[in-house]
Amino acid sequence: MTSPAEPVLDCCRSDWVASSQQSFTLYHAGARLWRQEDLVDIEQQLEHVNTAETFTLRRVDGSHIKIKNPMLGVENPIWSPFVRFREYWSLVRSRPRNLPPEIYGCSYILEWENMSIEEYRGPHPDCEAWFRSYRETWQASATCQSVKTQITHILSSEPGKTVSKVVCFGLGDLTFRSPDWWHIQNRERPEHEQETEHDCALDSSVHHAVALTLKEAVTAASRTEVKLVTQDPSYTAESKSIVGRVAPEFEFVGRHGAGGFSELSDDCVVFAPFVAAPINQIIADLARPAVIITSKVDELVVMTLKQ
Structure with missing residues (x-):
């Protein structure tokens, strides 16, 4: 049995x-x-x-x-x-x-x-003026000149190396309007610690200004016309319109956050100041850009460097 x-x-x-x-x-x-x-x-x-x-x-x-x-x-x-x-x-x-x-x-x-909250808040009425002002301030800064110098030095150190485009990820939306919770928390702070919406919009405006500087520096170093493409799913239609008026050099790609990675190539400069994607890991699979500028290093890259 x-x-x-x-x-x-x-x-x-x-x-x-x-x-x-x-x-x-x-x-x-x-x-x-x-x-x-x-x-x-x-x-x-x-x-x-x-x-x-x-x-x-x-x-x-x-x-x-x-x-x-x-x-x-x-x-x-x-x-x-x-x-x-x-x-x-x-x-x-x-x-x-x-x-x-x-x-x-x-x-x-x-x-x-x-997207209902974004449409409810709408764009800030001064966002275009802020962008223009930030761009002028950035262009006059010593940091801007330093970026140009560094890019020129890097590209000139590899004779024959050409760069055809600057590819940007996560530059941020320019039409930022603070949510209600931000205003509530901001008012609860001591007066000398309170911020303005002007302060909150700084990062995205500076990111776009830096991207324009990178294009200018790469164009000068390569002595050829260079594309400037940007991907950020958070872009609103108004933000794209503002960029088109102030800086028509930008070409928008990857509205849903993926297609822009097809722009990666060995002859590009990558600028990704604030991106949710594991940018270094994706780049490792797709290309070997001439320059990569990011805000942090992925865990996988850190692991590789330690080995």
């Missing part, structure tokens, strides 16, 4: 264990977490947010998964899709709590941002 089969318990979250091991194995075998063609593809898919029934994502292992589109057929949707990147450690170490197992192996996923 045979004994009944003993139950087999899955106590180790086998879906996550298998997926993380596969991602680790593939990456160390040379598989790329990101490919330019995939990022262009998802950017193009999201342009059809009102008509597409599903969106297709590519996993690291080359397989695909379809995601239902909640905005199909919706008129005047308040939700806008953007691409969120999952860096290396998210794929091999930290089991996601809010994703189904089918997405564990995706290095990029879709998220939806509610």
